[in-house]
Each structure stands twice: as structure tokens, then as C-alpha cells.
Amino acid sequence: MSLLRALQQSGALRTLDDALAQSLRRLDPATPDTVLAAAALASLAVAQGHAAFDPAQPRQVVDIDLPWPDAATWLQALEASRFVAVPEHADTESAATPLVLEHGLLYLRRYREYERRLASGLQRIAAQPMGSDHAAAQSLFETLFPDTHDDDRQARAAALALQRALVLITGGPGTGKTTAIARLLVLRIAAAIHAGKPVPRIALAAPTGRAAERMAESVQRAAQQMAAAGIDADLLAALPSGASTLHRLLGPVRGSPRFRHDAGNPLPCDIVVVDEASMVDLPLMCKLVEAIAAGAQLILLGDADQLPSVEAGDVLAAILGAAGDGLQTQDDEASPRSLRGSRVHLLRGWRQSDALQLAPLAEAVRDGDALAALALLRGGTLSNVHFHENVDDPLQAQPALLTHWRALASCSDPAVALELAGHLRLLTALREGPQGARGLNTRIAAQLSGRRIGTPPAWFPGRLLLITENSERHQLFNGDVGICLADEHGAPLVWFAGRDGVRAFHPAALPAHESAFAMTVHKAQGSEFDDIWLQLPRSDSRVLSRELLYTAITRARNTLHIAGSADVIVAALSRQASRVTGLGWRLG
Ligand SMILES: Nc1ncnc2c1ncn2[C@@H]1O[C@H](COP(=O)(O)OP(=O)(O)OP(=O)(O)O)[C@@H](O)[C@H]1O
Numbered sequence: 001m002s003l004l005r006a007l008q009q010s011g012a013l014r015t016l017d018d019a020l021a022q023s024l025r026r027l028d029p030a031t032p033d034t035v036l037a038a039a040a041l042a043s044l045a046v047a048q049g050h051a052a053f054d055p056a057q058p059r060q061v062v063d064i065d066l067p068w069p070d071a072a073t074w075l076q077a078l079e080a081s082r083f084v085a086v087p088e089h090a091d092t093e094s095a096a097t098p099l100v101l102e103h104g105l106l107y108l109r110r111y112r113e114y115e116r117r118l119a120s121g122l123q124r125i126a127a128q129p130m131g132s133d134h135a136a137a138q139s140l141f142e143t144l145f146p147d148t149h150d151d152d153r154q155a156r157a158a159a160l161a162l163q164r165a166l167v168l169i170t171g172g173p174g175t176g177k178t179t180a181i182a183r184l185l186v187l188r189i190a191a192a193i194h195a196g197k198p199v200p201r202i203a204l205a206a207p208t209g210r211a212a213e214r215m216a217e218s219v220q221r222a223a224q225q226m227a228a229a230g231i232d233a234d235l236l237a238a239l240p241s242g243a244s245t246l247h248r249l250l251g252p253v254r255g256s257p258r259f260r261h262d263a264g265n266p267l268p269c270d271i272v273v274v275d276e277a278s279m280v281d282l283p284l285m286c287k288l289v290e291a292i293a294a295g296a297q298l299i300l301l302g303d304a305d306q307l308p309s310v311e312a313g314d315v316l317a318a319i320l321g322a323a324g325d326g327l328q329t330q331d332d333e334a335s336p337r338s339l340r341g342s343r344v345h346l347l348r349g350w351r352q353s354d355a356l357q358l359a360p361l362a363e364a365v366r367d368g369d370a371l372a373a374l375a376l377l378r379g380g381t382l383s384n385v386h387f388h389e390n391v392d393d394p395l396q397a398q399p400a401l402l403t404h405w406r407a408l409a410s411c412s413d414p415a416v417a418l419e420l421a422g423h424l425r426l427l428t429a430l431r432e433g434p435q436g437a438r439g440l441n442t443r444i445a446a447q448l449s450g451r452r453i454g455t456p457p458a459w460f461p462g463r464l465l466l467i468t469e470n471s472e473r474h475q476l477f478n479g480d481v482g483i484c485l486a487d488e489h490g491a492p493l494v495w496f497a498g499r500d501g502v503r504a505f506h507p508a509a510l511p512a513h514e515s516a517f518a519m520t521v522h523k524a525q526g527s528e529f530d531d532i533w534l535q536l537p538r539s540d541s542r543v544l545s546r547e548l549l550y551t552a553i554t555r556a557r558n559t560l561h562i563a564g565s566a567d568v569i570v571a572a573l574s575r576q577a578s579r580v581t582g583l584g585w586r587l588g
Contacts, residue, residue: 003037003067012062017043020098024083034069035081039099042106046312050580051115051282052105060580063542078106085109103582111312112582114286119586121289122319123337125298128165137162137191143231144183157344158184162191164342167299168277168323171346172362173528173554177301178215180346181273182222182239186231188271188297189238200270204243207279207309208479211526213497215275216243242499245477246274246284247470250291254472259287266293276526277302281311282583305366306551307577310522314579322587339587355558357382365550370573374566388563392435392538394426395443397563401426401533405448405517408483409462414495414502417483421464423530426518427552428537429544429572435537437523441515459492459507461485466516466523474511475503479523481516521552532556536564536572544572 004021007013017040024031024039042053045061053061055078056071069077078084078101085097100112107115145155154176161167161184169177185202192200204219206212223236249267251260261267272292274280277300280288292298300316308314323343349359361382364372377387391397404424411417426444430436446452449460463484470477475498482496484507493504518535534552536544549572553560562569 001067002033003069004033004040006066007037007040007062010062010064010066012064013040013044014047017041017047024098028082031081031083032077034074034077035083038074038078038106039083042099042108045580046108046111049308049310049312049314051111051312051314052107052580052582054105054580056104057580060578075101075104103585105580105582107582111282114282114312115581115583115586118282118286118289118315119583121286121292122166122339122587125289125292125296126164126166126339126342127337128295130163130165130297131191131195131197137187137194140190140231141187143229144187144226153344153346153348154180154183157346158187160342160344161297161299162187165295165297166339166342167297168320168339168343169299169301169346170304170320170343172303172305172349174349175346176348176350177346178218178275179222179225179350181299181301182219183226185219185239185271185273186226186235189235190232193235199238201268202238202240202271202273203249203267203269204240204273204275205246205249206243206275206526207246207284208276208526209245209477210479210481211276211279212243212245214526214528216241219243243275245470246280246288247477248472250287252470252472257283259291261291262287263290265291267291267296269293269296271297271299273299273301275301278304278306278316279309279525280315281309281313282315282581283311285313285315303554305547306554307522307525307545307547308579312579314577314581315583317579318581318583319587321584356384356556356560358385358553358556358560361385362550362554365546365553365573368546368573368576370570373573374569377562377569384559386559386561388561390565391563392535394440394533394535394563395447398533398561402444402447405444405462405464407462408464409448409460409485411462411485414483414485414504415497417462417485418481418495418497418502421481421483425524425527425529425532425555427521427524427532427534427555428518429521429535429548429552430537430541431520433537435535437518437520438514440518440535444517445515459484459494461492464516465494465510465513466519467511467513469512471511474505474509476505476511479526482510482513521548521555524555525551528555528557530557531559531561533561533563536562536568538565538568540568540571542575544568545575545577546573547577548572 020043021036021040041061045053055074058068083097084099084101086101100107100109157169157180171177206215223239302316304320322339324340361376408417428437449458451458465482467476467480482494484492484494487493492507495502495504532555
């Protein structure tokens with residue numbers, strides 16, 4: 001049987017993937033089957049978060065036994081195809097083929113272009129010289145970072161930001177990334193003022209609305225701490241007071257994947273700081289980097305151990321790969337376009353809360369050490385970490401969940417209700433299935449509203465919902481969580497937090513949304529909650545990985561419950577959410 005036919009029969013391909021193969025066959029009926037199959041797989045690979053398809057590892061995309069061709073023969077067939085450009089053979093580079101074969105990877109042309117443009121954009125920024133105004137800010141540097149002699153990595157990050165236009169600051173939760181940013185921005189502001197230059201225009205941004213809010217709150221908190229430490233109020237006043245989503249920063253153009261700001265119309269900013277960079281996908285990172293003005297600085301913050309972006313990418317991991325481990329001081333030998341030495345990795349946890357003792361578990365999960373993770377979970381010695389072994393129904397096992405949600409309905413103040421709602425979240429690895437977010441939400445909604453399962457979701461008071469698309473018109477964005485409450489006439493209104501207080505919407509006027517009592521870990525990325533109940537599926541799934549578990553448990557601020565079997569935890573920790581990307585070699 002042909003490979004394409006086998007793929008079709010396996011049910012692995014989406015209609016779109018098959019349509020690409022069929023259109024190539026229509027254009028040239030003599031196209032070899034393996035080329036058609038590879039085209040479909042290149043399309044499917046992007047949907048799975050890869051930038052390209054690797055013919056040497058087809059099972060990364062479709063993990064079943066099929067008559068996979070051997071990689072060398074497959075690559076030869078691809079190289080010979082009129083639909084595949086091979087940039088190494090310069091003569092085919094200019095042809096507008098739908099596919100590009102480069103460095104052993106088969107790309108949809110658009111994604112290869114995103115990757116190429118992103119690499120060259122990052123190198124452009126990395127090569128930019130920075131002004132030398134900072135000597136004047138030396139005494140302020142010493143005030144802000146008194147511990148430089150103790151290998152203070154926050155100080156090292158700030159020093160790097162005075163020297164380099166591209167800066168990467170990584171670290172786990174609470175390692176002081178945002179605090180370091182606030183301080184280094186104050187340094188850059190002071191340096192500009194000392195040099196008689198205009199105060200730098202600074203933009204703070206993150207991939208989701210919630211992550212942007214958290215970033216702005218953290219920067220404000222750091223500013224208050226600096227004020228208390230006697231830092232000049234004028235310097236602190238120049239810090240940005242808010243943060244926006246990356247989409248809003250770049251300026252969406254209705255009905256187009258393009259943004260108002262691009263290489264031809266760059267962002268009017270001297271410094272752009274992006275938090276939660278691990279969530280930024282390849283197309284968005286490419287567009288962001290191209291929109292950074294000549295001479296401007298780009299600072300990326302993130303936790304490299306979290307899940308990569310849902311869309312094509314694993315961009316942060318590839319950039320960090322090119323930048324080095326961030327543990328050494330910078331390498332002066334590197335070429336100016338190199339990213340080497342542009343990263344500082346923060347290690348020390350600064351969060352005060354003694355309530356939740358997460359660090360040893362997070363470390364075991366990050367390292368994929370299932371034995372250690374299980375010993376910690378079963379030992380029950382980590383404070384506020386609870387393991388519910390073999391529990392697969394959170395609603396039965398933890399009645400406090402329903403009690404919490406029930407209480408929301410009687411809140412009369414929407415701001416209080418939203419605040420309370422943010423205290424607890426049920427996280428799932430999967431969307432579908434008995435332990436999936438969708439089914440759990442249906443059951444929770446039925447229990448809270450008293451309606452039978454199967455009836456459409458009712459607008460009952462206390463219903464939590466999650467926006468699943470970006471809507472400029474509503475100023476509601478993917479990931480925003482709202483709560484339904486009754487107005488004075490008993491009619492439902494859905495409330496969302498906004499920059500200037502809460503905002504109400506009629507339920508019928510909302511953009512795409514779903515219930516949000518339970519939420520997948522992917523959707524919760526960028527948010528934090530006081531209490532987390534992480535419900536794992538009863539059996540293993542390809543979606544489970546150490547990055548997923550790490551992201552899930554690090555969403556908790558005070559209490560963490562993990563429910564599932566040891567087998568599923570062991571299987572999850574043996575898997576890494578690796579993505580096929582060529583960005584690493586492009587960045588050298
Ligand atoms: N150098 C420091 N000295 C004292 N406290 C600090 C220092 N750096 C950070 N903190 C405190 O540690 C806490 C976490 O810091 P911060 O929010 O900057 O971390 P983060 O890495 O940005 O966290 P997250 O990953 O959750 O965004 C804050 O309460 C902050 O005030």
C-alpha cells in the first residue's frame with residue numbers, strides 16, 4: 001500500500017494535510033507517493049508545533065507502524081521533486097515551490113521563511129552596538145545590586161542589558177526575572193538622563209492578557225520596593241505602568257495575519273521586554289523581531305523548562321541553545337552577530353511563601369527523575385503538596401472544589417468574585433476524555449446549575465468562562481477568564497477584569513468561549529493560582545511530558561494537589577516535548 005494511502009487510512013492526517021498532497025498530485029500526477037506523503041506530513045507537523053517535518057524521524061509526527069521509507073531514499077525523492085526547493089542548490093531557491101528542503105528538514109515554504117527571517121532578525125539585533133552612557137549610572141547600579149560580589153545573577157543580567165541589544169533572562173518561577181527587569185530598566189532610564197538623552201520608550205508585553213497583567217503587577221511591586229529603598233521617584237515614574245499582549249503591541253490588522261508594526265513601520269520603542277517568551281510561537285516571534293526598530297533593545301524573559309508554544313515553534317529553546325547555558329559570563333570571542341553570551345540564567349528562588357514547598361518536586365519533574373518525584377509525592381513531606389494516588393474523579397475526591405465554585409455565585413461584587421475565582425483552578429492534561437477539561441466542565445456546570453448533562457451550558461451565576469479567541473472589538477483576549485453573575489433583575493451578565501476596573505458583557509455578545517472551572521495546562525500557561533488540583537488522565541497519552549507536568553505544578557502559589565497513577569507520572573516524565581526546528585543551526 002502507498003504511504004499516503006496508509007496515512008489516510010490511519011486517520012492521522014487532517015483534511016488540510018491531505019488536500020495539500022492531493023493538490024500536488026493534481027498538478028503533477030507523476031509525483032512520487034513518498035513526496036505526496038511528506039507534503040501532507042510537513043503540513044501536519046506544523047499543526048503539532050514543529051517548524052518542519054524530519055524524514056529521519058517520521059514517528060515524531062505520526063507515532064504508528066507504517067511502511068516508512070528509509071531517510072536517505074526519502075530525502076533523495078524530495079530533492080528531485082519539482083515541488084521542493086533545495087536552498088543548498090542555489091538554482092532552485094528562487095522558485096516559488098510550496099516546500100523547501102533544508103538541513104535535512106522539509107518545510108512548508110512559509111514556515112521556512114519565518115525561521116530564516118527570525119534568525120536574521122535576532123542576529124541583526126544582537127549585532128547592534130549599545131551606547132556607552134552607562135558609566136554614569138555606576139553608583140545607581142551599586143545601590144540596586146549591592147551583592148555583585150556574590151555572583152548576583154540579577155546584577156549580571158542588568159550589566160548585560162547595558163551592553164547588549166539582545167538579552168535573554170531565564171529562570172524558574174520566583175527567581176526574580178521581573179524584579180531584575182524593573183531594576184535594569186531604571187538603570188537604563190538613569191543612564192539616558194545622565195547622558196542628556198530622552199528617557200527610553202519602554203514596552204512591556206506578554207503572549208496572553210493574564211501574563212501581561214501579572215508582568216505589570218510585578219514591575220509595579222518592584223518599583224514600590226525601589227521607592228522604599230530610596231530610589232529617585234522621577235526615575236521610577238518613567239517605568240511603564242502597564243503591559244500589553246504581544247498582539248496588541250504589534251497592532252492587529254483586521255482580517256489579516258499581518259500587524260500594523262513591521263520592519264517598514266517598526267515599534268516606536270527603545271526597549272521591548274517580553275515575558276513568558278516560551279509561549280511565543282515562530283510566526284509571532286518573527287513578526288515581533290522584525291518590528292524592533294534599528295537601535296532598539298529586545299529583552300526576552302522566560303522559563304525554558306515550560307511547555308513550548310502550542311503553535312509551531314519551540315522558539316525560545318532554540319534561541320537559548322544558540323545563546324549558551326547562561327551560567328557563565330559572556331564569551332568575548334563570539335562574533336558580533338552571535339547570540340552567545342546574551343543569556344543570564346537566574347537560579348535563586350526569591351519567593352517568600354513557605355507554605356508551598358515546590359522546588360524539590362519541580363526539579364525532579366524538570367529532570368525527568370520519576371523515582372525522586374514519586375518518592376517526594378508519596379512521602380508527603382513537602383508542605384502543601386498533596387498526592388492523590390489513583391484518584392481519577394476530582395469532583396468525588398475533593399468536594400471542596402464544588403463548594404468553592406458554589407460560593408462564587410453568591411458574590412455580589414464582580415471584582416471580588418473574579419478575585420476569588422482566581423484562587424483555585426482544576427488543571428487537566430487533556431481536553432477530551434473522562435479526565436479532560438471539557439467533560440469535567442460539563443459535569444461541574446451540571447452540578448452547579450442543577451441542569452442535566454447534555455443540555456446546552458446555561459448562564460447560571462458563578463459560571464466561569466474562558467475566552468478562546470482575540471477580539472480587539474471587545475478588548476477580550478484568548479485566555480481571559482470571566483464570571484457570570486445575575487444583575488439586579490436576575491439577568492446574566494459576564495464580568496471581566498479590565499485595566500480600569502471590571503467590565504460587563506451580555507452573554508450573547510461574547511467572542512468564542514468555553515467553561516473555565518477546569519482548564520488544560522496549555523491554557524493555564526502564563527497564569528498562577530493559589531490552589532491547583534492537577535488531574536492526570538487514567539492512561540498515558542502522547543500529550544503528557546515533563547514540560548507539561550512542570551508547567552502545571554509551577555502554576556500553584558500556595559497548595560498543589562496532584563491526582564493520578566504512578567504509571568502515568570512515570571510515563572509523562574519519560575517524555576520530553578521536543579519539537580523539530582531548524583532555528584538552532586540557523587543561529588549557529
Ligand atoms: N534580589 C531580590 N531581593 C529580594 N527579593 C527579591 C529579589 N528578587 C526578587 N525578589 C522577590 O521574589 C519574588 C519573585 O520575584 P519576581 O516576580 O521578580 O520573579 P519572577 O521570576 O519574575 O517570577 P515569575 O516566574 O512568577 O514571573 C517577589 O516577591 C520579589 O519581590
